[in-house]
Amino acid sequence: MTRLYNDPVNFVDEATAGFVAAHAQRVCQVPGGVIRSTRSEPGTVAVVIGGGSGHYPAFAGLVGQGLAHGAVMGNLFASPSAQQVYNVCKAANNGGGVLLSFGNYAGDVLHFGQARERLIREGIPCEIVAVIDDISSADREELHKRRGIAGDLTVFKVAAAAAEAGYSLEEVVRLSRAANLRTRSMGVAFDGCTLPGADDALFHVPAGKMAVGLGIHGEPGISEQDVPSADALAELLVSHLLEEVPDGIETVRGARASVLLNGLGAIKYEELFVVYRRVHALLLEAGIEIVEPEVGELVTSLDMAGASLTLFWLDDELERLWRAPADTPAYRKGSLNPAPPIDTAALDIPDADEIPAASQASRAAARCVEQALRATREVIDANVDKLGKLDAIAGDGDHGIGMQRGAVAAAEAAEQALARGAGAGTLLRQAAEAWSDRAGGTSGAIWGVMLNALSLTLGDDAAPQAEHYARGVAKAKQDVMEFGKAKLGDKTLVDALVPFSDALSQRVAAGDDLANAWGAATQAAQAAAEDTQTLKPKLGRARPLAEKSLGTPDPGAISLAMILDVVHRVIATAD
């Protein structure tokens, strides 16, 4: 939904004012819309685009060198008036005639048509290319009834690059018509947007459903189905578009096309890239050469949840115009002098998988460590929800699944290292890397640091004694405090780790065996972990929202105590 506005009646005017203020280097405002604020070559064709507002970067975001000369900006999702079109054309005119281009909607056809007549009456040559890329909006036999969606961009780009190159109006029209006939899009929608001040969305798609072919203003689509996987959506869109190869493309194999995967507002970049991955593979499989694709937000409908895929089938002339540089508020290409590509084969990428030779004694200790990591994995598996809920009170709730990812990866790495004859030090190092690599987050880092510290004191040669463990834990404590910049009393895992390490060192120095010393130290850690219940907000600044965490212990300290306890049992029962 649209949340930020003043009086909804002024939304478009105010958005335009802000847009022009932010992009004064490239655009300036005229009655009815915007034009370039930079000079164009006299005698060249002016490309004027436009339509309703709410589709940024269409249309105003595409005004600038190498792209449109002007954009007419109607009210939200409403065609601009003929007067607006006329005004923008008069201001954008460079003396070489005007090409008007816009999505093929009835209101736009009417208003741009009226403005064209008036310009012609006044002696300004003017032609129209209404974009018709949306294959869901009418049958192939009725191309002229199809609507324009994200394929607007390819037509505008070709027209403008031709104009920039000094082509005549006739040539600009010929090329943009060719681009129009070679551009095909298909869209899907998951939910509609809500206009500023409106009570409800413009339309809804039932939860869990996807509307196929729904227009960017909610115009009826062709079917409704369950929301598919990203790959299945890619397959749906590509298969439909490959059934719609335009006239003039003899074989798909060997054809060149640009590809636009467009998000309509709330379908975000990472999702689009997941879909694009499969689209790209499918097009390559079909033998298509992909030229300068675009993945992002090219034509939106406020925050509508939807996406569309466009194929723009190229020939030499269209490819050159598509590749030509452009510099607008929202679309830039061809900047800088491109540097040459690197040789990826020569990259320095380290191999972390080596197993050095180890003593018999260290390999025996490695078995015990592997058991401890297996027990760790089990206790975390059993407590993943509990830890998640604890973390959700003050944090982002991912402590449980983060610990689980790490513990699973560490146990698996340990098992493999053991099978390959690793000593205790190498086994712990590989487990440490696996943990921090897979878990991510703060807890992953801390556990990587701790296991690494232990790895260095155990090594692969000596038969580890109780004091090796005590020294390893002490190093872990020190490293965690240093890397994490956490002090005792900060209500973190450090509050449990410090008493554990101190007790372990004391008892080992006093002559206890590892099992007894570890057991006593674990009790100290458990008590300290419970004591991390925050009694005041954690951060320095007074912030009411942090108060909800009062009375909750630190999940990192709790999971540490949990793990120390199961490791104690492994040590106590070891041969």
Added chain:
Amino acid sequence: MTRLYNDPVNFVDEATAGFVAAHAQRVCQVPGGVIRSTRSEPGTVAVVIGGGSGHYPAFAGLVGQGLAHGAVMGNLFASPSAQQVYNVCKAANNGGGVLLSFGNYAGDVLHFGQARERLIREGIPCEIVAVIDDISSADREELHKRRGIAGDLTVFKVAAAAAEAGYSLEEVVRLSRAANLRTRSMGVAFDGCTLPGADDALFHVPAGKMAVGLGIHGEPGISEQDVPSADALAELLVSHLLEEVPDGIETVRGARASVLLNGLGAIKYEELFVVYRRVHALLLEAGIEIVEPEVGELVTSLDMAGASLTLFWLDDELERLWRAPADTPAYRKGSLNPAPPIDTAALDIPDADEIPAASQASRAAARCVEQALRATREVIDANVDKLGKLDAIAGDGDHGIGMQRGAVAAAEAAEQALARGAGAGTLLRQAAEAWSDRAGGTSGAIWGVMLNALSLTLGDDAAPQAEHYARGVAKAKQDVMEFGKAKLGDKTLVDALVPFSDALSQRVAAGDDLANAWGAATQAAQAAAEDTQTLKPKLGRARPLAEKSLGTPDPGAISLAMILDVVHRVIATAD
């Protein structure tokens, strides 16, 4: 929410693969993240950035000439591991040392710190600048505890531009620390994002509320309040940031700053521009010179509904580095040779407001026309909801408010034109322009065309007779059919307009007076309007969703019949 994914476990890997496929000209994948696919100058500093995924264009979208040399990509919202950081650094290293930069989060601090130690051990000089722009995340006295949000970009940009210019690691560190200390941001949130496969959002903000200072992963903010107007939000953000002017800025008046207004995912461009309009004005009022601002999505959190404002306080050196060109998948500046600015004073912008002289008789007729337009406004006002509901069945539901905007504007323009002595022709022309200008959309266009046609036949000289009206209506019919490309039987307004025009012409030709002829023709139009009930889907293609419109008359035909009826009453009671 995140809708498009396959197995959520693979989301980041698949997004990365799609990203790299789409942007192979600029980036290539290495274990742990991406690096530039273009060669950098040997011996220069490599700037490696990174953090959790889910924040595109941060971080991978910022890799390319003039910006980062590599980006380390952790799991969703989770720090990458030290191994990942190390791998990317090894691959990105140009022999001039490595600058690591990232948002100041505990996990990132840990992992980048570990990787730095390893690089230094291996003889690769490496330094760290953790970005701390979020003023809500800790007090000014504890800058080192602050988190990094959209201000990441300014620090990365300065570091990278310095590296590109061949500065030493020491100089790159000095400048990026300076940028870090001169960058201040503040964010707000309206709702959280939902991770792929998760049941619920990472966090929620109560409906109608705004969380101030909430972190981009949902970290606690400083307060909660009702959602403000766009202007009030601008005032809130600017006032807080102006209380946080960094050391080294002596007076705000005369200072230079860049401004970043960042959307976190679901707050879209038009909203951001509305807010920016006020931000820009407030900063100018404070005497700040604004340098190359950015309004858009720079650091997102999937589709989180939130926004942040960043001020980057410049000095000469930082300004030069901020303005330097860059060419990455998501951030490009400094392309092309900029063309000179235009002279806006010389633009050809027409004046539509002229009132030509008119005969007494035409001015009398104008009074009648003005009454008819007033009656039109009243009947539309009374039926705005009814028309909206009718249109919502098959269209976008805006017919009611569109007609209202148009009728109100036309009646107001007519009243003004009458007061200024306009004849019937001029009054109708100005009403036509006002209608289509304010209403927008298809209906606005059609009513503009119809009133314009009538304007041309009535003119400002003759005393209009019944046949002038009949001829004007016939021209309106012809123009609407021509511009709209609609035929009789298409179930549009044309289906009512044609019988109206035909009956009016016949009755006038047969000698009826205007009132009688108009009344009889209105009856024909009313019957025909009801008859526009669609019996089969309107569009050529079989589409199940269009079936819901069966049995509903066309709202444009219905509103036409409504208006003809009230105009008949005006004519019948005219002097």
